[in-house]
Amino acid sequence: MGLDGQSVTFHEDVAPIIYGNCTECHREGEIGPMPFTTYAEVAAYGEFIEYVTSIGYMPPWTPDPEYSHFVGEKVLTAEELETLSDWVSAGKPEGDPAANPGLPDFPSGSQIGEPDHVLTMAEPYVHDGDMTDEYRVFVLPTEFGEDASIRALEVMPGNHTIAHHAILGLDDSGQAAALDAGDPEPGYEGFGGFGFAALSSFFGAWVPGALPVDYPPGIGRSIPAGADLLVQMHYGPSAISESDQTEVNVFLTEEPIEREVTTAIMGPQHLDVPFILPPDQISSFHGTFPVAADVSLINIAPHCHLIGASWLVYATSPDNQDTIPLISIPEWDFNWQGFFTFPTLTKIPQGYTLHGEATYDNTASNPFNPNDPPAWVSFGEGTEDEMFFVFLDFVLYEEGDESISLGPDAPCPGDLTGDDIIGVSDALLILSEFGCQSGCQADLDEDGLVTVSDVLFLLGLYGTPCE
Ligand code: HEC
DSSP states (O other): OOSOOOOOIIIIHHHHHHHTTTTTTTTEEETSSOOOOSHHHHTTTTHHHHOOOOOOOOOOOOOOTTTTTOOOOOOOOOOHHHHHHHHHHHOOOOOGGGGOOOOOOOOSSOOOOOOOOEEEEOOEEEEOSSSOEEEEEEEOOOOOSOEEEEEEEEEEEOOOOTTTEEEEEEEEEHHHHHHHHHHSSSEEOOOOSSOOOSEEEEEEEEEETTOOOOOTTTEEEEEEETTTEEEEEEEEESSSSSOOOOOEEEEOSSOOEEEEEEEEEEEEEGGGOOOEEEETTEEEEEEEEEEOOOOEEEEEEEOSSSSEEEEEEEOOOSSSOEEEEEESSSSOOGGOOOOOEEEEEEOOOOEEEEEEEEEEEEEOTTTOOOOSSSOOOOOOTTTBBOEEEEEEEEEEOOTTTOOBSSOOOOOOOTTTSSSSSSSSSHHHHHHOOOOOOOOOTTTTTOOOSOOOHHHHHHHHHHHTTTO
């Protein structure tokens, strides 16, 4: 039941949740297997939607939001989950179509502007319609002529119905091009890596709906002259053959880079035991790694394969009195791995220890176990091998980094009227909504109601200019 005693309806209550959290992928031409754009489409899957959201399977978001937050976090609130299940229990009533908020505008081009260069797969690749997953590496020569200072890389999949995720790498040795030349079809096969020790094996990543990492001014990374950008595409199962020609938008920094982004890698060499997974066992590994200087983390990407079950990454102070939580992935899902970007630069002081804990379920009850029956598994790049990596992009810490935002421009929370200043017009809007109990625009402290605490929140910011 809604707060006003009325039954929950599709157009008024459910459509905003589905359109805001699901339709980006669940519409024609996108990766979601069924569209959720109309009442009939959503109602047909009502019970299934209630189920997959209640177990946290959809929307896809593997990090635990109670442990740490990232840019682009996709999670439903307890209230939204309740609305979905109330709607299903009430028999999925449609309600008044006039109350439907309308489908959001899904931009098709770049999400961050006009790129300086566009790198394109040399020719389209056909992913067969045989209902299997495919992992393939494509080599994109950069041909910039000199070292390039990069502000952002944006993967633009050529075919959204099959592009499930992409991992970028960098090669300055020609080995990737040689592997490509040795394979008659465009690109070459590669599951958990690029097939050799690349200059960077995690230069960025993309999953549907992700925003590219756009470094703040002064921060960037360099692509050496003549290097090849590698794009490892994961194509999801499809019943019909589909063709893809993915592009990568390259954005250069306007000024020379003052602070170059470096990738720290925790790997099997940081474990105190050999990385071997016996069959029919759940194994845990704990890597540690000293932090040698004050650093500011930008993003984090734990990486393992199909036997991987969970991850926990954090940093501790030398006296163990302070713990900085970084990421917890309680149920690892290979197909939804990615780079997770911290909302602001995240400081780890010198002398702290970085910890990476991973568990692997090498039993028959792991539905993703590639070996039937379970077998001895060791480190390697193949589907049946495993990995233990945490990739962390960072810059050396500078005073004030904690307030540098890495997400899209943060809206100014008190600027309700959008006039770029927190002032009297915002106060009047709060007063006009005073007592509001649902869907309130003026609910600044996000407690669901407009009360005196929202007025106090506004007074605390009064007079602040917004960009
Ligand atoms: C980032 C893209 C994305 C978003 C956002 C998303 N989905 Fe999905 N959904 C998928 C993909 C891809 C699949 C196919 C299964 C897979 O690959 O994990 C899927 C599968 C499903 C399925 C079928 C499950 C099955 O096992 O067959 C349902 C139901 C579903 N999604 C509901 C939702 C709902 C409800 C939301 C919003 C609350 C949502 N999805 C948000 C991409 C997405």
